[in-house]
Amino acid sequence: MIALRDVGKxxxxxxxxxxxxxxxxxxxxxxxxxxxxxxxxxxxxGKSTLMRMIWGNYRLDEGEITVAGVALHRARPREIVxxxxxxxxxxxxxLRVVPRVPARDVVAEPLRALGCDIGEARDRAExxxxxxxxxxxxxxxSPTTFSGGEQQRVNIARGLVHxxxxxxxxxxxxxxxxxxxxxxMGLIDEARRRGAAxxxxxxxxxxxxxxxxxxxxxxxxxxxxx
Amino acid sequence: xxxxxxxxxxxGPLLQVEGLTRTYGxxxxxxxxxxxxxxxxxxxxxxxSGSGKTTLLRCLAGHLEPDLGHIRLAMRDGRMADVLALSxxxxxxxxxxxxxxVHQTPRAGLRLGVSAGGNVGERLMAVGARHxxxxxxxxxxxxxxxxxxxxxIDDRPSxxxxxxxxxxxxxxxxxxxxxxxxxxEPTGGLDVSVQARLLDLLRGxxxxxxxxxxxxxxxxxxxxxxxxxxMVMQGGHVVEAGLTDQxxxxxxxxxxxxxxxxVLHV
Numbered sequence: 065m066i067a068l069r070d071v072g073k074x075x076x077x078x079x080x081x082x083x084x085x086x087x088x089x090x091x092x093x094x095x096x097x098x099x100x101x102x103x104x105x106x107x108x109x110g111k112s113t114l115m116r117m118i119w120g121n122y123r124l125d126e127g128e129i130t131v132a133g134v135a136l137h138r139a140r141p142r143e144i145v146x147x148x149x150x151x152x153x154x155x156x157x158x159l160r161v162v163p164r165v166p167a168r169d170v171v172a173e174p175l176r177a178l179g180c181d182i183g184e185a186r187d188r189a190e191x192x193x194x195x196x197x198x199x200x201x202x203x204x205x206s207p208t209t210f211s212g213g214e215q216q217r218v219n220i221a222r223g224l225v226h227x228x229x230x231x232x233x234x235x236x237x238x239x240x241x242x243x244x245x246x247x248x249m250g251l252i253d254e255a256r257r258r259g260a261a262x263x264x265x266x267x268x269x270x271x272x273x274x275x276x277x278x279x280x281x282x283x284x285x286x287x288x289x290x
Numbered sequence: 291x292x293x294x295x296x297x298x299x300x301x302g303p304l305l306q307v308e309g310l311t312r313t314y315g316x317x318x319x320x321x322x323x324x325x326x327x328x329x330x331x332x333x334x335x336x337x338x339s340g341s342g343k344t345t346l347l348r349c350l351a352g353h354l355e356p357d358l359g360h361i362r363l364a365m366r367d368g369r370m371a372d373v374l375a376l377s378x379x380x381x382x383x384x385x386x387x388x389x390x391x392v393h394q395t396p397r398a399g400l401r402l403g404v405s406a407g408g409n410v411g412e413r414l415m416a417v418g419a420r421h422x423x424x425x426x427x428x429x430x431x432x433x434x435x436x437x438x439x440x441x442x443i444d445d446r447p448s449x450x451x452x453x454x455x456x457x458x459x460x461x462x463x464x465x466x467x468x469x470x471x472x473x474x475e476p477t478g479g480l481d482v483s484v485q486a487r488l489l490d491l492l493r494g495x496x497x498x499x500x501x502x503x504x505x506x507x508x509x510x511x512x513x514x515x516x517x518x519x520x521m522v523m524q525g526g527h528v529v530e531a532g533l534t535d536q537x538x539x540x541x542x543x544x545x546x547x548x549x550x551x552x553v554l555h556v
Contacts, residue, residue, distance in 0.1 A: 075540075076542075077547065078543075078544035078547050078548075079544070079547050079548055079551050116539065116540075120533060120535075120536060121533070121535040121536050121538075121539040121540065122536065122539060122540040123532075123536055123540050123542065141518065141519045141532055141533040141536075142328055142331060142518065142519075144533055145331075145518050145533070160514070160515075162486055162489050162490045162493065162515055163483075163486040164483070164486045164487060164490065165490050176497060177497060
């Protein structure tokens with residue numbers, strides 16, 4: 065479902081004297097349906113960079129990435145838009161939403177984009193928010209005013225509300241406490257059992273041991289030391 | 291006459307632009323701009339004042355004559371027509387039925403002396419609607435869609451707030467079900483909270499009506515929330531283009547890097 069071959073990444077910062085930063089080197093990996101793979105490695109090894117290259121918001125200049133049949137190294141922007149709409153879900157650490165849109169509609173949006181009618185989309189969004197223990201009084205409010213843990217649950221609800229065959233999870237349990245963490249891990253496990261191919265960054269070792277079937281370690285690019 | 295390529299409706303690009311150039315004497319407005327727009331796609335164009343983004347938009351919308359280049363539009367029968375080769379009456383009809391232009395200042399896109407309902411209905415009459423009850427019904431329907439209370443239908447837009455005027459302008463433009471919408475800084479002169487509401491409204495309309503939109507703005511937050519793809523212009527040239535979040539999160543051109551790095555985060 066996710067296949068990477070010899071992926072590398074160099075950033076050139078023109079606003080800072082044209083300095084080049086080598087962020088990733090020679091990464092190859094595969095994630096099959098029903099697997100949940102954790103990216104590990106020291107800070108600076110490029111875990112987040114790699115996730116962003118698979119999501120497509122970082123350019124792919126070196127190597128090849130194929131996700132759910134789409135070759136990102138050749139894909140046109142609208143093919144990536146379509147991939148994100150119907151095959152690849154993403155839970156990032158940041159919540160980017162139009163201010164003033166209620167949490168319920170933020171979560172329902174991926175379903176609306178897939179053509180689901182508004183009633184059904186809202187029902188499914190509410191069921192997801194309820195499962196993640198987001199208090200009902202918050203559903204009508206914009207998540208821009210929520211706490212970190214509440215925003216994260218909205219993000220998770222939005223990423224998991226549709227059964228995407230591919231899921232990218234960037235620290236999905238980072239700002240959650242016990243019961244809420246358990247709820248999120250339960251959802252991730254369910255997604256894997258239904259056959260999703262999942263790739264994630266989990267700093268929390270307990271969560272990693274609980275939901276991941278395998279780990280892939282990234283190393284610092286040559287010439288760099290922590 | 292041009293020989294249009296037959297294509298299957300809905301399966302090809304709606305708009306094909308090739309080598310579009312417009313100069314003002316020795317000064318470059320926009321130079322050698324090429325892109326395709328597919329049905330349902332939103333294309334953002336960003337750049338500073340003087341970058342050529344408005345010149346480009348006005349050429350696309352038929353308000354300005356380009357010096358060089360081609361603009362091809364998929365007609366309703368699926369054929370691609372060379373817009374610049376059409377006769378003046380054909381172009382005028384096309385811009386009334388298939389195109390819409392949302393101006394930055396609602397005053398430029400509305401008739402302030404005519405009622406809100408009249409502003410929306412007028413566009414329908416321009417494409418041949420004659421039945422008063424149906425026109426009024428369509429105006430009411432569109433006012434509801436842009437969240438303007440129906441009891442304001444006989445009020446003049448001069449009595450509306452800036453945000454309401456802008457929503458009315460959008461209703462006036464979309465009532466004829468255009469396939470292609472051009473927007474020039476549509477959230478430009480509005481308060482931040484009003485902007486948010488308009489952005490949400492525009493997102494919903496784009497999704498539900500599968501509109502194809504070219505939107506010019508200097509506000510990177512607006513394109514991030516609205517546009518699928520982005521073109522960055524500087525000095526009349528497109529210096530970078532691609533998926534919106536890719537251009538904003540991993541900018542490659544020095545000018546784009548500067549533009550992104552200059553945004554204040556709150």
